[in-house]
Amino acid sequence: MQRTKESQACEVNDDSDAPLTGYDRIAAYLKTLDGSPGVYRMLDEESRVLYVGKARNLRNRVSNYARPGNHSGRIARMISETASMMFLTTRTETEALLLEQNLIKQLKPRYNVLLRDDKSFPNVLVTDHAFPMVKKHRGAKKEKGQYFGPFASAGAVNRTLSQLQRVFLLRNCTDSQFEGRTRPCLQYQIKRCTAPCVGYITEAEYRKSVKDAADFLSGKTAQIQENLAADMMAASEAMEFERAASLRDRIKALTQVQTAQGINPRTVAEADIIALHTENGQACVQVFFIRANQNWGNFDFYPRISGDEDLAEVMEAFVGQFYSDRDPPKALILSHGLDNEDLMAEALAEKAGRKVEITVPQRGEKAELVSNALRNAKESLARKMSESATQMKLLRGIAEAFDLDAPPERIEVYDNSHIQGTNAVGAMIVAGPDGFMKSQYRKFNIRGDSITPGDDFGMMKEVLTRRFARLQKEDPDRTSGNWPDLLLIDGGAGQVSAVQEIMDQMGVADVAMVGVAKGVDRDHGKEEFYRTGQRPFALQRNDPVLYFIQRMRDEAHRFAIGTHRAKRSKAIGVTTLDDIPGVGATRKRALLAHFGSAKAVRGANLSDLLAVDGISSAMAETIYAYFHENG
Numbered sequence: 001m002q003r004t005k006e007s008q009a010c011e012v013n014d015d016s017d018a019p020l021t022g023y024d025r026i027a028a029y030l031k032t033l034d035g036s037p038g039v040y041r042m043l044d045e046e047s048r049v050l051y052v053g054k055a056r057n058l059r060n061r062v063s064n065y066a067r068p069g070n071h072s073g074r075i076a077r078m079i080s081e082t083a084s085m086m087f088l089t090t091r092t093e094t095e096a097l098l099l100e101q102n103l104i105k106q107l108k109p110r111y112n113v114l115l116r117d118d119k120s121f122p123n124v125l126v127t128d129h130a131f132p133m134v135k136k137h138r139g140a141k142k143e144k145g146q147y148f149g150p151f152a153s154a155g156a157v158n159r160t161l162s163q164l165q166r167v168f169l170l171r172n173c174t175d176s177q178f179e180g181r182t183r184p185c186l187q188y189q190i191k192r193c194t195a196p197c198v199g200y201i202t203e204a205e206y207r208k209s210v211k212d213a214a215d216f217l218s219g220k221t222a223q224i225q226e227n228l229a230a231d232m233m234a235a236s237e238a239m240e241f242e243r244a245a246s247l248r249d250r251i252k253a254l255t256q257v258q259t260a261q262g263i264n265p266r267t268v269a270e271a272d273i274i275a276l277h278t279e280n281g282q283a284c285v286q287v288f289f290i291r292a293n294q295n296w297g298n299f300d301f302y303p304r305i306s307g308d309e310d311l312a313e314v315m316e317a318f319v320g321q322f323y324s325d326r327d328p329p330k331a332l333i334l335s336h337g338l339d340n341e342d343l344m345a346e347a348l349a350e351k352a353g354r355k356v357e358i359t360v361p362q363r364g365e366k367a368e369l370v371s372n373a374l375r376n377a378k379e380s381l382a383r384k385m386s387e388s389a390t391q392m393k394l395l396r397g398i399a400e401a402f403d404l405d406a407p408p409e410r411i412e413v414y415d416n417s418h419i420q421g422t423n424a425v426g427a428m429i430v431a432g433p434d435g436f437m438k439s440q441y442r443k444f445n446i447r448g449d450s451i452t453p454g455d456d457f458g459m460m461k462e463v464l465t466r467r468f469a470r471l472q473k474e475d476p477d478r479t480s481g482n483w484p485d486l487l488l489i490d491g492g493a494g495q496v497s498a499v500q501e502i503m504d505q506m507g508v509a510d511v512a513m514v515g516v517a518k519g520v521d522r523d524h525g526k527e528e529f530y531r532t533g534q535r536p537f538a539l540q541r542n543d544p545v546l547y548f549i550q551r552m553r554d555e556a557h558r559f560a561i562g563t564h565r566a567k568r569s570k571a572i573g574v575t576t577l578d579d580i581p582g583v584g585a586t587r588k589r590a591l592l593a594h595f596g597s598a599k600a601v602r603g604a605n606l607s608d609l610l611a612v613d614g615i616s617s618a619m620a621e622t623i624y625a626y627f628h629e630n631g
Helices: 022-027 058-065 074-079 093-107 153-169 175-180 203-217 222-235 243-258 311-322 343-352 364-401 457-473 493-505 544-572 584-596 598-602 606-611 616-627
Strands: 038-043 049-055 086-090 123-127 132-138 145-148 272-279 282-291 294-301 330-335 358-359 411-419 422-432 443-447 484-489 513-516 528-530
Touching: 022 058, 022 074, 022 086, 038 058, 038 093, 049 058, 049 074, 049 093, 058 086, 093 282, 093 311, 093 343, 123 153, 123 203, 132 153, 132 175, 145 203, 153 203, 153 243, 153 294, 203 222, 203 311, 222 358, 272 311, 272 364, 282 311, 282 364, 294 364, 311 343, 330 364, 343 358, 364 544, 411 457, 411 544, 422 457, 422 544, 443 457, 443 544, 457 493, 484 493, 484 544, 493 513, 584 598, 598 616
Parallel strands: 272 330, 330 358, 411 484, 484 513
Antiparallel strands: 038 049, 038 086, 123 132, 123 145, 272 282, 282 294, 411 422, 422 443, 513 528
């Protein structure tokens, strides 16, 4: 096989009448393979990817699959289903490892250990500005500034930001708000900001506070506390008692911050503590984020496993997938070793551009940290298994109540939200065996020009049309797991009829659909359920299945309301002035401050417009012409 510096794909075709499968099919590939490193994919008869693996030597690795015996039940089943294979050669085994983890996350093969909850974690960002803002940031690090994190949750970041404001008095307003202020805001009044927007503090003094905040986030708390104490003593000796009291309060707040941090390791400055616990074919991985000798929270994951993998395989799969799109810390402290520890360290170092240490400690503080994480993993998995058992019982109850063939794996619940037709949105939430699947939630901005404002039927039709049109386009064979088994619609016979019309038009006849109406007096417990061609019915008021349906309906309503409010808040600051060429944020503020409203600007004559600060004669003519030429 020809090799170049680029990765190459290779697939074997067999011209015999009877297609080969299993061991024979895999053996047929051996004559085409050499000892190159690379990635292989096993596919079934419908070309669905069963498994993705990497190899230092592709020929040797694939030959292991071609020999019967010594395979676990999971691998034996995978081999028996294999109808074809694909190969990508790489320059190095490290490159193969990185490619393998990317393909696993992208393709989600059935027989791989799979990290299912692939969420991003928030950071604290100190912006690049003369008077920097301190704020929460999630996602790619595209904005200029200093990043500190990750934190385990938005709540952990919000608490840290609140503490930073109490101690260092840094602004949290946007740059446009900062530039437009003429007097201090409430944050200054409650002693959470030094009002740099109106010049109450010099740039040099503010920069010093920003540096102290950055030092605090970097773990240099002792030096900061000493400096504040020295400043307090100096202010007291100078009889600046108000300033001394303010510094005393900041020292007290800093002490409270340090106390609230929880487990603060002395010997670990920057690391992720990763502990794995498996039980009854399920797994939990607990990750603690240690930064600047402080515990910045933890998060638990539940990777998909079959139950016959060894712990090293599960841990390696988790680490590879977890850091495929995240920057690794300086050290990973693990509860279990990896099959290819040196290779993984090399791959992570290549990604980070620096050394990444991987250790499995046996004693000392690091071992205590792992033990704590392992205990949390065990307790979290026990709770998860208990909740899953309850959830499966509820799903079986759903199937019985609505005459479904089997408990639904994916329930989609739809709702709309608007105020007299304005800022209309549709919302979809998803529930299944693992509870609410928030990464699968979707929102829909209602954009149908033909829909009468406030037409709930029309909005629901648009949402369902867009949802199922996309499913039919992206997953016509229904292999992704994104097709619902059951639709719950907020509404009665009218909504059900409207949705059924859409489903018939799109040729979707095998997805069950139920309308949930609040019934008499619109009270909880009196819900009625509507199905096409059947009489409405109700469940017993104390039926757990009814409570479960209410929770799903309320969650959809909460998500729809939240989406609508966010859209409405965003629209509040939009005026017709935004569409005038040359009118930016500064001129817009000046016009609104002078006239009071966009409507008043529309009615102003040229001389009135020229009286506004920053409006030249040419700009006044542009504004006047815009309103009068456009009606």
